[in-house]
Amino acid sequence: HPQIPIFLTINGTLHELKVEPWVTLLDLLRERLSLTGTKKGCDQGQCGACTVLVDGKRVNSCLALAVSRDGAEITTIEGLAENGELHPLQVAFIERDAFQCGYCTPGQICSAAGLLAEGHTPSRAEIREHMSGNLCRCGAYTNIADAVEDVLM
Numbered sequence: 001h002p003q004i005p006i007f008l009t010i011n012g013t014l015h016e017l018k019v020e021p022w023v024t025l026l027d028l029l030r031e032r033l034s035l036t037g038t039k040k041g042c043d044q045g046q047c048g049a050c051t052v053l054v055d056g057k058r059v060n061s062c063l064a065l066a067v068s069r070d071g072a073e074i075t076t077i078e079g080l081a082e083n084g085e086l087h088p089l090q091v092a093f094i095e096r097d098a099f100q101c102g103y104c105t106p107g108q109i110c111s112a113a114g115l116l117a118e119g120h121t122p123s124r125a126e127i128r129e130h131m132s133g134n135l136c137r138c139g140a141y142t143n144i145a146d147a148v149e150d151v152l153m
């Protein structure tokens with residue numbers, strides 16, 4: 001099979017990789033790099049469990065071919081904590097009980113981190129709208145919005 005050389009900076013570390021053109025960013029992260037914090041839910045762009053940041057913007061990694069992101073800077077849930085300190089969104093999710101089973105949580109937090117990176121103060125409605133692509137089967141939506149609000153508002 002043809003393999004294409006790409007460079008990705010993932011959580012601050014430069015990776016030189018060779019990947020088949022059909023490999024998704026999600027599968028690359030989970031299966032090649034063992035960054036299993038990013039979850040596979042639907043694998044069709046509908047649930048948001050696979051959300052990561054690509055050049056600071058959130059992306060459903062199941063819909064992104066790894067080769068199309070050559071040169072990009074990727075941040076996954078594993079890269080949000082710094083210097084042994086949880087990211088403020090991670091702290092807020094714990095404090096607000098913003099999860100039950102936790103499967104959607106990495107995607108929820110990465111999605112919120114994308115909103116945080118936009119740099120403006122969103123309203124509660126804007127938070128709900130922004131997070132609407134991140135499904136939570138446990139229905140923790142109110143607590144999730146509370147947690148995001150704690151950090152962003």
Ligand code: FES
Nearest residue numbers: 041042043048062
């Ligand atoms: Fe990517 Fe569901 S796994 S959106």
